Amino acid sequence: MEKFENYLKTIQERSKHFIGYPAGIDFEYSELYPLLEYNLNNIGDPFVDSHCDMHSREFERDVLAFFASLFKAPRDNWWGYVGSGGTEGNLYSLYLARELYPKGIVYYSESTHYSIQKNIHLLGMSSIVIRSKENGEMDYDDLAETVKLNRHQPTIIVANIGTTMTEAKDDVGRIKEILKSYAITQHYIHCDAALAGTYLALLDKCRFDFAAGADSISVSGHKFIGSPIPCGVVIVKKNYKDRIGRSIPYIGNLDTTITGSRSAVTPVFLWYIINKIGREGLLKRATDAMDVAAYALEQLQAAGIDSWRNPHALTVVFRTPSPKICYKWQLATQGDWSHLICMPGITKAIIDEFIADLINPQFQEQAQNEFAMYQ
Numbered sequence: 001m002e003k004f005e006n007y008l009k010t011i012q013e014r015s016k017h018f019i020g021y022p023a024g025i026d027f028e029y030s031e032l033y034p035l036l037e038y039n040l041n042n043i044g045d046p047f048v049d050s051h052c053d054m055h056s057r058e059f060e061r062d063v064l065a066f067f068a069s070l071f072k073a074p075r076d077n078w079w080g081y082v083g084s085g086g087t088e089g090n091l092y093s094l095y096l097a098r099e100l101y102p103k104g105i106v107y108y109s110e111s112t113h114y115s116i117q118k119n120i121h122l123l124g125m126s127s128i129v130i131r132s133k134e135n136g137e138m139d140y141d142d143l144a145e146t147v148k149l150n151r152h153q154p155t156i157i158v159a160n161i162g163t164t165m166t167e168a169k170d171d172v173g174r175i176k177e178i179l180k181s182y183a184i185t186q187h188y189i190h191c192d193a194a195l196a197g198t199y200l201a202l203l204d205k206c207r208f209d210f211a212a213g214a215d216s217i218s219v220s221g222h223k224f225i226g227s228p229i230p231c232g233v234v235i236v237k238k239n240y241k242d243r244i245g246r247s248i249p250y251i252g253n254l255d256t257t258i259t260g261s262r263s264a265v266t267p268v269f270l271w272y273i274i275n276k277i278g279r280e281g282l283l284k285r286a287t288d289a290m291d292v293a294a295y296a297l298e299q300l301q302a303a304g305i306d307s308w309r310n311p312h313a314l315t316v317v318f319r320t321p322s323p324k325i326c327y328k329w330q331l332a333t334q335g336d337w338s339h340l341i342c343m344p345g346i347t348k349a350i351i352d353e354f355i356a357d358l359i360n361p362q363f364q365e366q367a368q369n370e371f372a373m374y375q
């Protein structure tokens with residue numbers, strides 16, 4: 001047990017300086033801990049009850065209905081499930097796109113999360129990478145030129161609704177205009193909204209939903225919502241999903257998801273926060289978090305640190321600081337740039353503490369000495 005106790009102490013300590021990765025940390029789930037005493041499983045389709053009762057499909061369906069409404073899914077033509085995370089949602093969506101258009105080409109920007117490339121590889125799909133603009137958004141001119149050259153083949157587009165490093169959003173409206181201008185009728189748009197989808201939809205700040213032209217949307221449940229166990233929600237058009245999935249007598253259910261066994265606990269975590277604070281409470285969390293992000297940028301700039309932020313982003317980007325600061329604050333770093341993400345639970349006091357470290361000359365000196373030790 002000593003190993004476990006030490007581990008607990010470490011994560012308790014490290015959780016105080018966790019600003020580089022997107023995890024909502026403001027919520028308390030202890031009422032749900034009794035769930036962990038049971039071996040529960042949501043295997044199969046969330047909308048088909050099986051002969052085994054140890055599941056939480058009623059909660060999962062509530063969560064799916066919430067996200068379907070949030071993302072303006074067509075009332076009688078949506079389906080979805082709670083899976084392991086944004087990666088699985090992306091895989092499932094690309095799988096549907098491939099079943100619909102086996103000869104389709106997938107287009108995605110160079111700022112796209114690595115799960116897209118991996119999933120394309122797993123599915124054996126053809127793909128083309130599109131240039132990104134400096135802020136991480138897709139370069140629409142490059143998209144238009146590339147799509148035009150391949151207009152004889154179905155077009156599958158992955159739009160980023162919050163890129164991992166800079167939280168840039170691709171414009172689904174502009175993408176649709178490009179498809180229309182080349183008379184491409186066989187197309188599929190998947191929105192990878194793992195990071196920002198939930199709060200942007202709540203704030204009504206970015207038109208990426210089904211009404212705007214999405215065919216599928218996936219989000220992570222451990223990011224903005226903040227489930228303590230990684231999970232994700234994928235919502236798709238039901239008529240596309242109906243093309244796959246078969247009945248499995250052994251589980252008394254339909255095999256419509258990527259994995260067999262699925263967590264029955266994570267849907268209850270998501271359900272709990274949605275029901276406890278409601279859409280209004282979630283919106284307030286989003287507004288408060290945006291406020292902290294604006295404050296962080298203001299304070300970084302006031303301290304003379306080269307920094308910026310995309311519109312409606314909780315991510316603030318700045319020049320990569322010393323290795324010691326990157327380590328202490330668990331910053332995500334790509335070359336010269338690092339970021340912090342003001343997910344719910346990151347307070348202005350935490351930002352102040354971080355900036356105090358950033359501008360502390362002694363801290364910098366120590367960091368350089370320490371860094372020299374590793375050279």
Ligand SMILES: Cc1ncc(COP(=O)(O)O)c(C=O)c1O
Nearest residue numbers: 085086087113163164194195220
């Ligand atoms: C834009 C984007 N897509 C997909 C993912 C993968 O999500 P998950 O870690 O939930 O599988 C991430 C994770 O950071 C992400 O930022």
